[in-house]
Amino acid sequence: MSLRKYTDDELIQRIEKLVRTERRITHLVLLHINEIEDRKIHLERGYDGIYSYLTKGLGFSDGAAYRRLQSARLLRQVPHVAEKIEAGTLNLSQLAQVQKCLKEASQKGLKVSAAKTAKILEKLELKNGFETTKALATEFDLPIQTHQRTIPQKDNSVRLEITLSAEQFAELQMAKQLLSHVCPEGQWSEVIAILAEKFNKRKFGGRSLKVVC
The missing domain is CATH 1.10.1220 (Arc Repressor Mutant)
Structure with a gap:
């Protein structure tokens, strides 16, 4: 496909539309992952887990599958996060990080409510990776790593x-x-x-x- 025929303005309009579509599709992919896991369809298709289905069945890389799976699980707890994904104020890397922190907190016997999770997500909107990691370290009181x-x-x-x-x-x-x-x-x-x-x-x-x- 050649894009040379488009003017600069047309090219910008096209990519902005594509990005909006990609975000909308991303949150729909997460909803589908949750529904497939709930119905256990991946097991009927011969996959030993939903992660295996994402990587082997759908061809996602390990990292891409992990981010989508963790984000889908967070979406169960905070459904309106779908709007944030579509708006572009939160991304899958941030959601995966939050879900990881929630899981580690749960393993320590700490319960983080959906309301508190939603507030944490609000604080992460439009933050880059560095800012996100720093905010989560504070919110979840993560231990300071000092080893070299x-x-x-x-x-x-x-x-x-x-x-x-x-x-x-x-x-x-x-x-x-x-x-x-x-x-x-x-x-x-x-x-x-x-x-x-x-x-x-x-x-x-x-x-x-x-x-x-």
């Missing part, structure tokens, strides 16, 4: 998992903004590497250090 991990990988790269204080992260964010002309993609690995290189060169009189692996 250095994980070597087969290509000699290293994966770092660290916890920064609010002040430390603010300093790092400022450095990231100041280096935006050097790191336009804003990758944290690039920002940290450049800061380390500048510090080392200043410390060692401008000499570059050779890393021995």
Whole structure:
């Protein structure tokens, strides 16, 4: 399908319409998932669970199936969340995160009412992933993770998992903004590497250090 024939305005109108349609279809998919699970139709079709049906039967990736299944289960408790999905103020990633928190709270013996869940969802509207995670950590009083991990990988790269204080992260964010002309993609690995290189060169009189692996 060629889109070259459309003007800029027509192209924008088309994609906006498609996005609205996609959101409407998404919430309908969630309703269908719940109905199929209630009727146990997936079992009649030879699937051992609804997740298996979503991945093997419908071809969703593991992540896509997980987000839809968790969102569908949240939709049972808070039906009006469908309106939020269609409006684009909440997305499946947010709903899956909320459902995960609710499940963990339930496992601890804590009951979160539908009314409270609805209020939590209101606070998440139009928030990005970082803001959503932060809000849920506060709402569900999630424990602060302070462990650090250095994980070597087969290509000699290293994966770092660290916890920064609010002040430390603010300093790092400022450095990231100041280096935006050097790191336009804003990758944290690039920002940290450049800061380390500048510090080392200043410390060692401008000499570059050779890393021995």
